[in-house]
Amino acid sequence: MSSVGEDCNELKQQYDACFNSWFSERFLKGQTDDSACAPIFRIYKECVKRAIKEKKIDLREIDPIFETGIEDDNANRSAGNHQAGKS
Amino acid sequence: MKIWTSEHIFNHPWETVTQAAWRKYPNPMTPSIIGTDVVERRVVDGVLHTHRLVQSKWYFPKWTHALIGTAKTCFASERSTVDPERKQMVLKTNNLTFCRNISVDEVLYYEPHPSDASKTLLKQEATVTVFGVPLSHYMEDLLTSTISTNAGKGRQGLEWVIGLINTEVKGIARGTDELLHSTRRSIDEVTESARKSMDEISAQAAKAAKAMHIT
Numbered sequence: 001m002s003s004v005g006e007d008c009n010e011l012k013q014q015y016d017a018c019f020n021s022w023f024s025e026r027f028l029k030g031q032t033d034d035s036a037c038a039p040i041f042r043i044y045k046e047c048v049k050r051a052i053k054e055k056k057i058d059l060r061e062i063d064p065i066f067e068t069g070i071e072d073d074n075a076n077r078s079a080g081n082h083q084a085g086k087s
Numbered sequence: 088m089k090i091w092t093s094e095h096i097f098n099h100p101w102e103t104v105t106q107a108a109w110r111k112y113p114n115p116m117t118p119s120i121i122g123t124d125v126v127e128r129r130v131v132d133g134v135l136h137t138h139r140l141v142q143s144k145w146y147f148p149k150w151t152h153a154l155i156g157t158a159k160t161c162f163a164s165e166r167s168t169v170d171p172e173r174k175q176m177v178l179k180t181n182n183l184t185f186c187r188n189i190s191v192d193e194v195l196y197y198e199p200h201p202s203d204a205s206k207t208l209l210k211q212e213a214t215v216t217v218f219g220v221p222l223s224h225y226m227e228d229l230l231t232s233t234i235s236t237n238a239g240k241g242r243q244g245l246e247w248v249i250g251l252i253n254t255e256v257k258g259i260a261r262g263t264d265e266l267l268h269s270t271r272r273s274i275d276e277v278t279e280s281a282r283k284s285m286d287e288i289s290a291q292a293a294k295a296a297k298a299m300h301i302t
Contacts, residue, residue, distance in 0.1 A: 001113045002122040004140060004162075012124065019125075024106045027135060028171055034130045041128065048124045052140065057162050058183065059126065059140065 005051025011044040089215045089227040091234060095242050097207040099249055101199045104207040105169060105176045107248040108197060114244035117237065119143045121160070135169040141180065174199050191215050191230065211238055 003012040018037035026036070052059065097104050112120045122142035129136050141163040167178040176197040193213045200206035215230045 001120075002142075004122060004124050004142060008124070015125070019128075020106070020110060023109060023135075024102075027130075027169075028102050028105070030171065032130045032133050032135075032171075034128075034135075041125070045126070048126060048140070052126070057140070059138075059164055 003048065003051070004055065004057070005047055008044060008047035008051060011040070011047050015040045015044040089231045091213045091215070091231050093211045093235075093238060095209045095211070096200060097209065097242075097246070097249070098205075099207060100205055101174050101176075101197065101207045103249055103252065104197055104209075104245070107245055107252055108176060108178075110248050110252070111241070111245050114247045116240040116244035116247060119237065123165075133170070133172060135167075135171075137165075137167045137169075139165040139167070141165050191234070193234070209242070213238070 003009045015037060018040055022034070022036050026033075099107075111117075112123055120141065120143045124140045125137060126140050127136075127138040143161050143163065162183040163180050164183055165178055165180045167176065169176045176195075178195040180193045180195075182191045191213065193211070196208075196210040198208050198210075200208045213231070213234045215227050215234065
């Protein structure tokens with residue numbers, strides 16, 4: 001199972017492993033604190049967002065549930081866009 | 088518009104099925120799903136909300152390419168909630184890249200079986216809409232049957248993952264390397280046969296198209 005960004009694969013494996021154990025060992029047992037995997041998730045998510053932008057995938061509207069103002073991801077974007085021809 | 092629904096009972100408790108649902112891919116029955124990424128994830132009021140990007144490869148028959156494009160890799164957006172108190176997992180998926188003419192929406196509900204809590208009930212709905220394409224009814228039928236085939240494979244795939252998790256839990260004395268090796272081998276074998284069966288479906292659809300003089 002691979003990530004949309006080839007260079008995110010290793011981060012994805014690490015994050016998924018962390019999440020899977022958190023989900024079964026904590027979340028399903030009533031512990032909803034999700035800080036355990038937060039550091040690796042932050043790095044992995046940055047990597048994925050970069051890949052999504054490079055591949056010009058339009059995710060459409062982001063669910064309002066995620067728009068609580070914690071993330072600020074337009075702040076330090078590099079302008080390195082690949083202008084791939086449309087097929 | 089075509090709507091397709093189905094129900095399935097897993098002989099495993101909800102907790103096992105939801106764990107497996109996150110680890111559903113890869114499995115040998117759905118080689119079409121080639122990647123998943125979590126885009127956002129957050130716990131709000133005890134409910135886990137997740138937004139994933141799912142990459143898949145759909146093998147449509149050649150004759151449809153002129154109508155819907157060659158759809159090599161498709162991207163879908165999957166939004167889900169897991170409520171551990173109500174014991175409900177809901178996943179809503181909609182495709183992002185078939186092309187502007189087609190919309191496929193799918194919803195999965197995992198809940199404990201109402202009369203037997205040791206089992207899990209899966210309810211599945213898919214809506215296929217084709218806009219402004221000649222033969223759109225025919226296209227909708229074709230897509231619906233593809234979804235139906237894939238859904239069956241998806242359920243088998245989930246059972247496969249549950250088996251894997253149960254094996255892990257039991258801590259069978261086999262080395263991890265050996266397990267991985269044999270898993271990989273069986274994935275390759277089943278992937279091959281799944282490809283073959285999709286090819287057969289494609290060949291039959293092409294035959295049908297020829298009969299209708301549209302190739």
